[in-house]
Amino acid sequence: MRRLFRTKSRVLLFLVGTIACLYIVLLYYSMNRLDAVNMRSLHIHKLDSDIGRMVRKAEEEAQNSYKVSLQTSTSKMIRGVLHKRLYLYQPTVNGTFECLYSKKQIPYKYLNDDYCDCDDSSDEPGTSACPSSKFYCAFQLDGARPQSIFSSRVNDGFCDCCDGSDEWKNYLLQNTNMLNVEPSSKPVLCPNRCDGIVQEVRKQKIIIMEGRKRKSEYLKEANSIKDKEFFGPEGVFYKLSLKCFTAQIIAYEYKICPFKECTQQKNFDPPIILGTHTKWEKMKPGDYILKMTGGDSKLCPDQKERLTRIIFQCGIEDKINSIEENVCEYNIKFNSPAAC
Template sequence: MPSRATKRSMLAFLLAMIVAIACMLVLSNQQDNNDIKTDTDESKETCVDSLPIDLVDDDYCDCQDGSDEPNTSACSHVLLHSETPPFGPEFNCKADDKMVSLAFVHDGVCDCCDGSDERDGLCANTCATEWERRLQTLQERLNVVQRGLKRRTEYLAGSVDKVQKLKEDFERLAEAYQSGQRAFEDLQRQAQHNPELRGQLEQSYNVLRRVQYITYIQSRVVDPSTFSDAAWKPAFVELVGECYTYTVNEKELKGGTPNVIPRKYDMVLCPFQNSYNHGEPCANGQERHTRVELLCGEQNRVVSVEEREMCQYEVRFETPAACGQAEQDVLQDEISRVKTFFKTKDVGEFAGHEEL
């Protein structure tokens, strides 16, 4: 029979074993928690993080999330239906700076000039032709602006003399209006005693009202703030007293809608003479209103007239007076950018003419 000392030794051994097992369980739980944390962190990584670099952007979709093909269309079917596409909802054409919606990738239509938005062999590489055309369009616009700037310089050269003449014309017009006002008042007094003069009085009144309106318009024209020394204003004095006619058919004016009577209108634009607000009421009671957009051009002409809303017109008018150095600089910078960009891309044979 074991002695009391032996029993105590066995009990101490069992307690030590229990403590050791408990410590092992605690350490095991801690290790499991650490493993869980690591798994969570790893779950945040995308598929592309585990791929070798030569499988990224190789035009083959290796990852289910499409993360390995950010710059090709290989995974567009994945990204299009993803709630949070990792690289945005657009596809960047390989040989161009053009962005194409993923909805148009692999749809059978060649949106990129190099055809990178469709499967190989479907699209011809038209980049060289398109960029040549783009450069040609930019150069043609630059030529127009440069010719417009030259004419604008001529306008500026004669602006001082023309403004002075306008002031002299206004003084004569103001004197004529005052004389007409006095003559009308005399006729008004005579008509009180002679009813036969009432017809002449009414006619004189209409003429006087017209002269009064012209005098008011001219007073605005010769106001110092109208053609001040600001860089862009004096050139517009060339347009004073001029009118420009533009013929438009009503179907075109209404945006091509078929339910209109095919009529034509001659719309006359007279800068510094027309009133563009508070026009005659339309059928809906709204007053007619015209907005004139001034564009740089080598000649004075109405380019287009549109009725954006009922009786709300928009006139686009080209004139050398609207040309500025800023537009020329922008065009020259864009031409340089296009040439530089073109040379860095594989877009096929490109002549790159020096005159462009």
């Protein structure tokens, strides 16, 4: 019995020792793997940082090079050209101007000299000599679509740009004390309307921010419905289908029930149906148009059925903004947080 007990004890001790050794080996292997992962993570982080520094350095060098080229090639801005496109209007190494598309080379002094030399009309961005080209206003809003006019409107006596930069010839006349200017050719003074535009843009941004906050209520309202796509992305316009909205335009009262029915009524006459069948004409961020067809055809040319387009725009409350009619077609601009 003692021999058997000793044998079992030895086997048990051997197993315990083996397990302990395996645990130590496994622990050592895990620690090495963890160190490798950490080292790799540090290496990747360092690599990302190095790449970021290289990109920033390249951008700074490009900007500095662009500034130097502007200073060395010309000391003035090119009238009618966007700032980001000025590099296209710098003189070549031969001191010429290369037409943007035809690649024809002309003397640099011909640029904006009020005579169209390039076949592609690119040498007169600031005058009306090439009427098929565009003139970009000096004032531009950051992040907005560039504001431009047809070159044929430059110096035509009408202020198209909010800063009046398109009437630059008149501006020069006003600042040269020309006493012999005929009364019929007195320069036009363009008031600066840019501040008003900036204020309007800021106001619109505030509306968008507030509208997006309220949009969550519309998404929550749509959680209980199954056919969400019928009511726009994630059913965001479903809440509007639960109400009707009215507007009084002269003698007509309009009743707009999105996704259901639109009507027009004059005094105590029977209401005229403007649309009942719903279909999305456009459905993408910033461009939501709901088309409602199947309206009454009475008094419409060729018995054409009336139809209504509800153009949803971002707003902080649900309301009809405007209604326009054009031969039995009705365009309704409708403000709602759902469109933000």
